[in-house]
Amino acid sequence: MTFVRTVLGDIDPVELGITYAHEHLVIDGGRPVQLQPEFDLGDIDAMAIEVGQAAELGLRSVVDAMPCDAGRNVEKLAELSRRTGIGIVAPTGLHHDRYYGPAHWSHRVSVAELADLFALDVTDGIDALDYSGPIVRRTAHRAGVVKVAGSDGGLSPRDERVFEAAAEAHARTGVPILTHCEHGTGALAQVRFLADRGVAPEHIALSHVDKIVDRGLHRELLSTGAFVEYDGSFRWPDSEPNGTAQLIAWMAEDGLDDRIVLGMDAARRRYYRVHGGSPGLTWLLDGFTAVLQAFGVDATIRHRLFVTNPARVFAFAGPPTRAT
Numbered sequence: 210m211t212f213v214r215t216v217l218g219d220i221d222p223v224e225l226g227i228t229y230a231h232e233h234l235v236i237d238g239g240r241p242v243q244l245q246p247e248f249d250l251g252d253i254d255a256m257a258i259e260v261g262q263a264a265e266l267g268l269r270s271v272v273d274a275m276p277c278d279a280g281r282n283v284e285k286l287a288e289l290s291r292r293t294g295i296g297i298v299a300p301t302g303l304h305h306d307r308y309y310g311p312a313h314w315s316h317r318v319s320v321a322e323l324a325d326l327f328a329l330d331v332t333d334g335i336d337a338l339d340y341s342g343p344i345v346r347r348t349a350h351r352a353g354v355v356k357v358a359g360s361d362g363g364l365s366p367r368d369e370r371v372f373e374a375a376a377e378a379h380a381r382t383g384v385p386i387l388t389h390c391e392h393g394t395g396a397l398a399q400v401r402f403l404a405d406r407g408v409a410p411e412h413i414a415l416s417h418v419d420k421i422v423d424r425g426l427h428r429e430l431l432s433t434g435a436f437v438e439y440d441g442s443f444r445w446p447d448s449e450p451n452g453t454a455q456l457i458a459w460m461a462e463d464g465l466d467d468r469i470v471l472g473m474d475a476a477r478r479r480y481y482r483v484h485g486g487s488p489g490l491t492w493l494l495d496g497f498t499a500v501l502q503a504f505g506v507d508a509t510i511r512h513r514l515f516v517t518n519p520a521r522v523f524a525f526a527g528p529p530t531r532a533t
């Protein structure tokens with residue numbers, strides 16, 4: 210094991226504890242908020258209260274998933290971590306194309322330039338100005354994950370350039386890769402694309418794939434050696450079985466629960482109690498834990514999902530295995 214890189218420094222992976230693997234604790238303006246005011250999560254006084262409630266139930270660490278120039282604010286993430294005592298892993302990388310628009314700089318730079326930007330966030334510190342302009346002011350807070358996004362059904366040419374840059378940043382730094390799978394699709398192609406460029410699947414977490422409740426597909430995904438990140442648990446209508454819990458129960462039966470991590474991907478104000486919404490950030494540790502119990506997912510398995518598995522996938526890869 211190597212280390213996990215949080216905004217306040219590197220820690221032993223065993224120190225992560227109960228971890229939410231894909232959250233949006235801070236979305237501070239940017240195009241996402243222009244497009245959808247519900248994404249505005251810039252108030253860290255409010256978020257500190259919400260995080261504190263989850264910490265009371267045992268939450269210790271959170272992986273934030275808002276990458277470059279889409280509302281990321283690393284100084285706010287660091288302040289939130291200091292105030293709550295919760296470890297926060299901040300991302301570099303790029304979100305889906307729609308959060309930038311056609312004129313964005315990311316369309317006009319080379320893969321090597323993108324890889325440099327990602328790697329420098331990891332090694333030297335995230336830009337206080339969030340790569341939103343020509344001036345870069347590196348902070349003391351370094352990125353611990355590269356977040357990249359695929360499109361519906363697969364990787365667009367733009368996505369391919371971003372994934373290639375993520376693979377290059379991984380090769381240079383060992384940083385783990387967290388992907389967005391649009392509507393849960395395209396995950397297998399993402400693993401293949403990254404593996405072809407030298408990324409061992411054990412350093413990849415594929416997000417949102419529980420949107421597709423298909424036992425065979427998930428067995429196939431997990432047998433690549435990649436991790437999956439399930440975050441749809443509170444979105445199933447009451448009239449339907451909880452697809453996320455069902456998948457976890459199936460994968461546990463199939464002996465594949467050692468590569469599943471959980472999150473909420475709660476990117477809207479209406480999911481937080483402090484903003485008058487529900488189910489609140491405590492959901493995975495109260496309501497959903499009860500649902501899991503009802504599906505026969507016992508405490509040993511839950512410890513894997515919340516503690517052991519995140520410590521494995523969010524640990525940096527060891528010294529470079531690639532000759533350069």
Ligand SMILES: [Zn+2]
Nearest residue numbers: 231274474476
């Ligand atoms: Zn997300």
